[in-house]
Amino acid sequence: MIKELWNKYKDTIPYLFFGVLTTLVNIVSFDVLWHFLGWNYQIANALAYLISVIFAYVTNKLWVFNSHTNTWKAFWKEMGSFFLFRGASWVIDQGTMTIGVSLLHGNGLVVKIIANVVVIVLNYIFSKFIIFRKRD
Template sequence: MTTIKVLWQKHKTTIAYLFFGGVTTIINLVTFDIMATYWQWNYQIATVIAWVITVLAAYLTNKVWVFGSHYTTIVAFIKELTSFFFFRGVTLIMELGIMYIGVSLLHGNLLLIKVIDNVIVIAANYLFSKWYIFKKVD
């Protein structure tokens, strides 16, 4: 049991990120699929709306359970929130580009391209969160 505890302590941020990343990915894919497939909305519009919903869920889960961010002032909160949305905006641009190339140019399957897109975006979001947004201040 101590081996599991040691592994958890060493990798808890990554494990929590993968778990909650999975949850937010499901939110993103389901929201996107409903809008793009069932409601027949333009895939770029569905991507942006799914992004907004997902980013709100991701901020809360990343802040509380993944990175355990505890700001002490309103200024720190605003800086963290702004930074989170800025870097998620960067990956939204990546996402829109991937979707455009995969769907409009290559005529790929909408949901398959969205899944591939999510894998790339999740990796980028993790790096931005770990290195810039929720970094530990010593």
């Protein structure tokens, strides 16, 4: 039964595991830059997002979707696609932060966590069905 579940969700389970780690990298980076270093929350959010995207690319490529590119062209295309779609989800993340913190005066850390939930779902869809899809 466990093997059957693993085979059915072999992309989803590691994605959730590394997604949690990526989220922790994002939130901890944001908190360190914002609270401890005193950076503006928008700049801290942008840099934290970049750090977490680099972490996510490596983990998604190697351990989640087990993607192997045979040429440099394929590698750059895959990585470019990954960063392009993560850039789109960053716009959503940054927009949520701006609305939640600047307009609604919410707690930055709480808003960051909410933004991450939305972004994780979108990033899974982008990764599974577009970026790391199996090509013939």
